[in-house]
Amino acid sequence: MNKSRLEAFSDGVLAIIITIMILEIKAPEDDSFESLQHLIPVFLSYVLSFVYVGIYWNNHHHMFQVVKKVSGSILWSNLFLLFWLSLIPFATSWIGEHQFSAVPMSVYGFVLLMCAVSYIILQNKIIKLEGNDSVLHRAVNSDTKGKISMACYISAIPLAFVSPWISGLLYIAVALIWVIPDSRIEKQLNKL
Template sequence: MNKSRIEAFSDGVLAIIITIMILEIKVPHENTFQALKPLIPVFLSYILSFVYVGIYWNNHHHMFHLVKTINGSVMWANMHLLFWLSLIPFGTSWIGEQHFSAVPMSIYGFILLMNAISYTLLQNKLIRLQGKESHLHHAVKDDKKGKISLFFYIIAIPLAFVSPWISGLLYITVALVWIIPDKRIENQINKD
């Protein structure tokens, strides 16, 4: 199967996710700087989630650049990833509205964890389809960043009940680890 439709569909869904997140930020009814103060947590949660969606879009694009073909299993794994990505606006809105309190922060972390797991599942399906000698397998075979990310999410979720701020710092740390484009994949792309 041709991969162009899955890439185009995924790009469209990610664009809609970002649009939904920005539409959740309500304009203040007053025309003062003070009226913006209650929006600070909402805007901060938007920034973090925007970065996360951007990271997934960037890595999805790079990963599919190394892929020659797809199959039905890959299409369903991609839909699984898009499902979890589509929950980011909900988590974003909740942590912003509730000023990063424990339960919303733990649910946000769960959503991020499921995004990471579903991305890993998609990646593994693609590797199985492309083969152990594929560029994708060589690029991600020792996925330290992925494993560290999963570990941080797993500890951040219960830590939200101890300190939502520590939990938030772990989410930010994972984003910072991934914000730089993945050179492993770019190096494989340059081998062609």
């Protein structure tokens, strides 16, 4: 099966996710700078989530550069990833509207954790189809960044009830780890 339809569909869904997030930010009724103050948490949550969606788009793009074909299980795994990514606007809105309080921050972390889990599932389905000698398998063989990210999410979810700010810092740390484009796949391609 050709991968181009999967890539086009995924790009479209991610574009819609970003569109939904920005549409959640409502302009204030008043025309003063003071009226923007209540939007600061909403805007900050949008920026963090925009970065996360951008990271997933970027890594999804890089991963599919090396994919030769897709199977039904890859299609379903990709849909599973898109499902969790589609919940980011909801979680983003909730943390912004409730000024990063504990329950919304823990739910946000759970959504991010499930995005990471579903990405790994997709990655593993691709490797299973293409084999252990595939470019993708060689690139992600020791996934240190992925393991650190998962540990941060798993820690941040319960820590939201201790301090939502600690959770937020962990979410930011993971984003910073991944905001630098992952060059593992490109390095493997250059070896060919």
